[in-house]
Amino acid sequence: MDYTDIPLEDCRTGVEGAMLLFALDRVHRQFAWKSGGLTREQLGTKHPPSGVTIAGTMVHLAKVEEQWTAAAAGREPGPPVIGADGEEHYDAEWREAPKLSPEALYELWYGTIARCRQEWTALVADGGLDRECTDDPGYVVNRRRRLVDILEENLLHTGQTSIIRESIDGLVGNDPP
Incomplete structure (x- = not known):
């Protein structure tokens, strides 16, 4: 899986909903590009003094997107991404995500x-x-x-991921080639 698996149709004009979904698709492609093709060690790399990792960000974004989409749809969110019932708390996804394989992380994020x-x-x-x-x-x-909140959360963490990725292998830029 890579960023090309996320469809992106140009939206120069259009109704509000289509424009917001285009913006979310675009930031998803950016995040996929910045987080793609990394090893378990690279996905677990921290950029001190922050404890944020790309692995943790992938799990966090999957969790947030699932919870907030469920709220918009009027349904219960799926099961916790990481942590057993009653065990999930704020830092579980950040602490536990680097233990997952790259395949599991990519499958979780892309699937969500x-x-x-x-x-x-x-x-x-x-x-x-x-x-x-x-x-x-x-x-x-x-x-x-809620859709703007999801977009904002993805933008925030894509920026963090961009900095971490640059420190790993020098990848820079705003959009994938």
Whole structure:
């Protein structure tokens, strides 16, 4: 799997939902490029003083995308990505992810974004972005806000991944070739 497995159709004009999904697809391709083709050791590389690794970021982004997409769809999220029931806590994904094989990490991340992208396509078409979603009692937002939150989370961590990747093998740039 690599970044070319993520479809990207140019969206120079279009309705809001299509534009937001294009932006998410683009950042997914950027992240896939920056995280792709690495060994277990490289995926577990830290860039001090941060403890963030590309492996941890892959698991974290899969978890966030699954949880927030589930909230937008009005369904329960899938099982925890890492950690047994009652054992999952904030740093489990960061601490445990480097122990996973590259194949498991790539399968997890690519599988999650493919499922969530398919779901978002349906959510945008089915009543659009104005429908409310709740993923925390007392915290109600609409689908638009949740999709922007997912995009923002991916942008943040793609930037971190870019810095870590440059320190590993010198790969630089904003978009894959």
